[in-house]
Amino acid sequence: xxxxxxxxxxxxxxxxxxxxxxxxxxxxxxxxxxxxxxxxxxxxxxxxxxxxxxxxxxxxxxxxxxxxxxxxxxxxxxxxxxxxxxxxxxxxxxxxxxxxxxxxxxxxxxxxxxxxxxxxxxxxxxxxxxxxxxxxxxxxxxxxxxxxxxxxxxxxxxxxxxxxxxxxxxxxxxxxxxxxxxxxxxxxxxxxxxxxxxxxxxxxxxxxxxxxxxxxxxxxxxxxxxxxxxxxxxxxxxxxxxxxxxxxxxxxxxxxxxxxxxxxxxxxxxxxxxxxxxxxxxxxxxxx
Numbered sequence: 001x002x003x004x005x006x007x008x009x010x011x012x013x014x015x016x017x018x019x020x021x022x023x024x025x026x027x028x029x030x031x032x033x034x035x036x037x038x039x040x041x042x043x044x045x046x047x048x049x050x051x052x053x054x055x056x057x058x059x060x061x062x063x064x065x066x067x068x069x070x071x072x073x074x075x076x077x078x079x080x081x082x083x084x085x086x087x088x089x090x091x092x093x094x095x096x097x098x099x100x101x102x103x104x105x106x107x108x109x110x111x112x113x114x115x116x117x118x119x120x121x122x123x124x125x126x127x128x129x130x131x132x133x134x135x136x137x138x139x140x141x142x143x144x145x146x147x148x149x150x151x152x153x154x155x156x157x158x159x160x161x162x163x164x165x166x167x168x169x170x171x172x173x174x175x176x177x178x179x180x181x182x183x184x185x186x187x188x189x190x191x192x193x194x195x196x197x198x199x200x201x202x203x204x205x206x207x208x209x210x211x212x213x214x215x216x217x218x219x220x221x222x223x224x225x226x227x228x229x230x231x232x233x234x235x236x237x238x239x240x241x242x243x244x245x246x247x248x249x250x251x252x253x254x255x256x257x258x259x260x261x262x263x264x265x266x267x268x269x270x271x272x273x274x275x276x277x278x279x280x281x282x283x284x285x286x287x288x
Contacts, residue, residue, distance in 0.1 A: 085155070208225055
């Protein structure tokens with residue numbers, strides 16, 4: 001599956017119109033994890049809602065496998081089954097009496113058999129890490145992190161080809177964040193794609209194959225994590241910091257250590273530092 005945003009511009013109307021997107025050209029496809037970063041107000045949420053037709057283009061068009069959303073060549077219902085969106089604030093998409101009914105709502109609207117619905121619901125609840133003793137509870141009685149897991153399960157149950165996640169680990173403890181991100185990495189495959197919005201640069205560095213930086217409604221940078229985070233000065237100009245470990249390596253390099261600055265995760269940085277120590281005089285003697 002491939003989604004192409006072609007020359008997309010969007011302005012929120014009102015007494016004081018707000019231009020959210022300006023001439024966006026971007027391709028999203030299965031087989032990759034795309035990290036989307038940018039400050040509040042950069043246009044991230046508006047862009048995400050174009051991907052599954054919650055917002056229709058004012059200018060430009062969205063093509064899904066070559067079919068125009070603007071011209072109605074792809075029904076919006078089909079698009080929303082294929083592209084699942086989990087909002088930043090899960091309470092905005094929860095409405096059923098119980099967690100089981102919430103997660104079953106999407107599959108039931110796909111006219112699936114009851115057996116298939118039951119299979120999808122149970123699998124999605126397990127994948128999202130929701131305890132069985134909560135299934136009959138109201139989703140509105142849950143903590144913020146649990147609500148986020150229910151919202152994720154409700155989208156997974158529709159088996160989308162592209163999963164769009166707006167700050168999926170917000171409100172989760174470190175173990176919960178790790179569990180969700182590891183699940184997403186395992187879920188993604190050549191026939192599935194993920195668009196991940198996060199303010200956590202370390203998460204994006206560790207899990208994204210590609211990063212897009214939005215600034216004032218435009219695509220500011222688009223490339224691999226190494227390509228994007230290597231542009232530290234450009235990122236600083238728009239108030240985005242590179243991962244902390246990159247700053248550590250830069251500091252070591254400034255102090256004369258022969259380390260490379262192309263590591264953006266803790267394991268990569270540890271490997272780079274240990275490799276440098278091994279090459280240094282006495283490194284082998286100390287068992288490094």
